[in-house]
Amino acid sequence: MPSDFRDHLFPPDHPRLSAFRSCDPYTYVDALRRDPFVDKVLSGWMELFTSPEALRGITTDGRPLPDLFAAGCDEGAEAKPAADAALALLETLGAAERDRVLHPLDSRVWRAWMNPEMYLNRYGVRLEETGEDVRTRVLELIKACLSPAGYRKVRDVMTVNGFLGDLVGLPRLLNEHSYNINIFGTPSEEGPWGWNLWGHHLAVNCLLIGGQQVLTPVFFGAEPNMIDRGENAGLSLFDEQERAGLAFVRSLTGRQADQAVLYDRKRDPDMPADRLHPGDELHLGGAFQDNRVIPYEGIAGTELNATQQESLLELVDLFLDYQPDHSRAARRADARRHLADTHFCWIGGRGDSDPFYFRVQSPVLLAELDHHAGVFLANAEPEKFHTHTLVRTPNGNDYGVELVRRATGAPQRLDGPV
Numbered sequence: 001m002p003s004d005f006r007d008h009l010f011p012p013d014h015p016r017l018s019a020f021r022s023c024d025p026y027t028y029v030d031a032l033r034r035d036p037f038v039d040k041v042l043s044g045w046m047e048l049f050t051s052p053e054a055l056r057g058i059t060t061d062g063r064p065l066p067d068l069f070a071a072g073c074d075e076g077a078e079a080k081p082a083a084d085a086a087l088a089l090l091e092t093l094g095a096a097e098r099d100r101v102l103h104p105l106d107s108r109v110w111r112a113w114m115n116p117e118m119y120l121n122r123y124g125v126r127l128e129e130t131g132e133d134v135r136t137r138v139l140e141l142i143k144a145c146l147s148p149a150g151y152r153k154v155r156d157v158m159t160v161n162g163f164l165g166d167l168v169g170l171p172r173l174l175n176e177h178s179y180n181i182n183i184f185g186t187p188s189e190e191g192p193w194g195w196n197l198w199g200h201h202l203a204v205n206c207l208l209i210g211g212q213q214v215l216t217p218v219f220f221g222a223e224p225n226m227i228d229r230g231e232n233a234g235l236s237l238f239d240e241q242e243r244a245g246l247a248f249v250r251s252l253t254g255r256q257a258d259q260a261v262l263y264d265r266k267r268d269p270d271m272p273a274d275r276l277h278p279g280d281e282l283h284l285g286g287a288f289q290d291n292r293v294i295p296y297e298g299i300a301g302t303e304l305n306a307t308q309q310e311s312l313l314e315l316v317d318l319f320l321d322y323q324p325d326h327s328r329a330a331r332r333a334d335a336r337r338h339l340a341d342t343h344f345c346w347i348g349g350r351g352d353s354d355p356f357y358f359r360v361q362s363p364v365l366l367a368e369l370d371h372h373a374g375v376f377l378a379n380a381e382p383e384k385f386h387t388h389t390l391v392r393t394p395n396g397n398d399y400g401v402e403l404v405r406r407a408t409g410a411p412q413r414l415d416g417p418v
Helices: 026-031 036-048 079-092 094-099 108-114 131-143 147-166 239-251 254-260 306-319 323-337 400-407
Strands: 181-186 193-199 204-208 211-215 218-222 261-263 343-348 356-364 365-371 387-392
Touching: 026 036, 026 211, 036 254, 036 306, 079 181, 079 204, 108 181, 108 193, 108 211, 131 147, 131 193, 131 204, 147 204, 147 218, 147 239, 181 254, 181 365, 193 218, 211 323, 211 400, 239 343, 239 356, 254 343, 306 356, 306 365, 343 400
Parallel strands: 261 343
Antiparallel strands: 181 193, 193 204, 204 211, 204 218, 218 387, 343 356, 356 365, 365 387
């Protein structure tokens, strides 16, 4: 049977929790950095963020593939409602908040997002530090740009974060409003402009330019990934992606599985020492990995039969459920066009209760799902109740960078001062 997250609660007086009872998000980071190991991890992330290297994008060999993204196509993006929602938000902000939330289109702040509850990059307006009227406008902006399922997922992640804070007695660190909002460029129907929202287990980046929209990188996660008590009891996240990933790997023949399954255990002793990251576990495309080289692994689309190919595309579609219909349809078409170059890999067991990792990667998409060990829960090994998922656009179009470059002729480096 799968493990229950309540089997892994720290005692209330455990130092992992009690040492931080008096901390707010600011002093919590200071306290964590007294641990040399944690400080080394955080310093490594900050070196990536502050690097003078321009955004190149995730690639398989360090060289972005050309001519993957066409500017000027009308994909049906509803630019006016999005721009109206952003302008309404700006009108609601005070002058000081407006100065904090607005950034140039090419700002490095796009790349500041991170999903751990470690408030290092303090850009934009933090929702718990502003008024209810501002929070309402932020949610209206998100709703205008995402699908109903995507908006629901954002709200569910926020709700679970509040549940976690109450569960472990750290509501000052973990609550429904532990998130920052930023706006880039000038909101308009023609664009380009965009916004991002990020915090614990959540990051959404949205770029709009006329009838086109780019909604990557995105990160959705939860610890635990369900609520079992209270008014939100029954809320559960990532079930569809997990079931579809497991069903797909089980559909592979023995020869196919030999190609797709890299390791049979989530933390396999045969892995290279650097494969397991202390913050990202097995994720490769997480925060600050904008220029990471990620070679293809696993089985290629050409090695699948027609039914399996369709199942793989259906799995991709589940990762795109946060995108509005027009954008989701365009990204589905992109995925199908590059099916032959799409690769699927798997790490972990294939039983119902086994934790696992899988990745779908092509020239135009990278999607990952990973089960993690506890951070605020006590499980030292990965369990299925702590889940991270992400979607990126490789080869330079995260944050819509390549699209803006092609549309305007202006380089989008995202490496300038903050």
